[in-house]
Amino acid sequence: MSTIKKVVLAYSGGLDTSVILKWIKKTYNCEVITVTCDLGQEEELDGLEEKALTTGATKAYIDDLREEFAKDFIFPMLRAGAIYEGRYLLGTSIARPLIAKRLVDVARAEGAQAVAHGATGKGNDQVRFELTTGVLAPDLRTIAPWREWDFASRTDLLNFAKDNGIPVPSDKKGSDHSMDRNLMHLSFEGGELEDPWNEPSADTYLLTVPVEKAPDVADVVTIDFEHGDPVAIDGEKLSPAALIKKLNTLGGKHGVGRIDMVENRFVGMKSRGVYETPGCTILHIARRDLEGICLDREVMHLRDSLIPRYAEMVYNGFWYAPERKALQAMIDQAQERVTGTVRVKLYKGQAYPLGRKSPNSLYNPKLATFEKDEVYNQADATGFIRLVGLRLRGLGQ
Structure with a gap:
């Protein structure tokens, strides 16, 4: 511990990281600098600098990284069509490598010997933070208090906060949930959600209206894409950030992007999570629709076969791993063709593509028509079917 003179802490201003700030100062007898990354948390950032300094930080960084988050993290992942276990659009997962990268940048600038985070020993975030730090700055030590201290409950943290003069927010509606918000999504865990049979309480969702209260009149929007973005x-x-924010508002108005699922954490346990991802749900559906006229069949199918692998890389924290970078290069090369416009209807919790067009369209109406054509000889199908069915006919002999 004596070798650690300065620590850079990922700070949200909540109970956990406020207690962690004070605990590190007391336990390691060192200076603590906080870093708060503005990834679109909105009002959650109000007053954080003052709170960090009051709690004992010697310096408090609050960095607006929304555009970098959207352009360099969310968009590449959307180009890959990444969905974890067929449902989760990875809104929390994709934020962690950027936060960890910023911790490393500040640690280098401030001459710190360690970084710290508030992830628990049960979750995925500890892995995501530390794999990123490991590849970007293997010499930095990581302090993970939830794996070190003796606290075992929220009550323990509240008592420590009281004893050390740390201001604790008063109980409020929805406070039983563990929440994570950024430009891409809002997630909820804990509380009544720990029983997978329970329906989420009415106060769970914040970004999207219930489908029962969604407007009876649809909105139709057009989305232009260039090279997959x-x-x-x-x-x-x-x-990029302004575009996602606008679609969040439009999608939220119509209840688009709600997911309630039990997922498999990297550490081995199952966990129930509720997610709101309105804007990026619309983008995922629209871009996928545009690919239908832009991408070669075999390129699309090859990419699709790799989506589960790519999604696992992001979910498990391997954003900076060479395998993710290599796969991204292939995906981005294929996305060069994905330029065009999609018209989407938003209605009662769904996003429906109504039309799509592209200067790179591979769709040929002369080939696809059910009317008379002069470019396709239907008799050619006889030989094709005989050749592709040769193996099957052999099995039947």
């Missing part, structure tokens, strides 16, 4: 809504060019 969205660039405009209804013809208006927007930055």
Whole structure:
């Protein structure tokens, strides 16, 4: 411990990281610098700098990383069509490598010997943070208090906070949930959700309206894509972060993007999570639809076969691993063709593609028509079927 003079802490301002800040100072007798990454938490960031300094931090960074998050993390993952276990769009998972990267940057700039996080020993985040730190700065030590201290409950943390003069937010609606919010999504765990039979309480969702309360009139939006990335809504060019935020509002209005699932954590246990991902759900559906006219069949099928593997890499914390980078290069090369426009209807919890067009379209109406054509000889199908069925006919002999 004596070799650690300065620690950079990933700080959210909640009970856990506030207690961690004070605990590290007392336990390691060192300086603590906090880093809060603005990834789109909105009002959750209010007053954090003052709180960190009051709690004992010698310096408090609050960095606006929303555009970097959208452009360099969310968009590449969307280009890959990544969905974990067929449902989860990885909103929490994709934020962790950026936060860890920023911790390393600040640690280097401040001459720190260690970084610290508030992830528990049961979760995925500890792995994501530490795998990223390991590849970017293997010389830095990581302090993970939940794996070191004797606290075992929220009550223990509250008592420590009281004894050490740490202000604790008063109980509020929905406080039983563990929440994580960023530009891409909002997640909920804990509370009544720990019983997978329980329906989420009414106060669980914040970004999306219940489908029963969604408008009876649909909204139709057009989304322009260039090389697999969205660039405009209804013809208006927007930055990556602004575009996602606008679709979050539109999708939330119609209840789009709610997921309630039991997933398999990397550490081995099953966990129930509720997610709201309105904007990126719309983007995922629209981009996938555009691929239908832009991508070669075999390229699409090859990429699709790799989606579960890519999603596992992101979920498990291997964003900076060479295998993810190699797979991304193949995906991005294929996405060069995915340029065009998709028209989408938002209605009662769903996003429905209504039409798509692209200068790179491989769709040939002369081939696809059910009417008379002059470019396709239907008799050619006889030989094709005989050849592809040769093996099966052999089995039947």
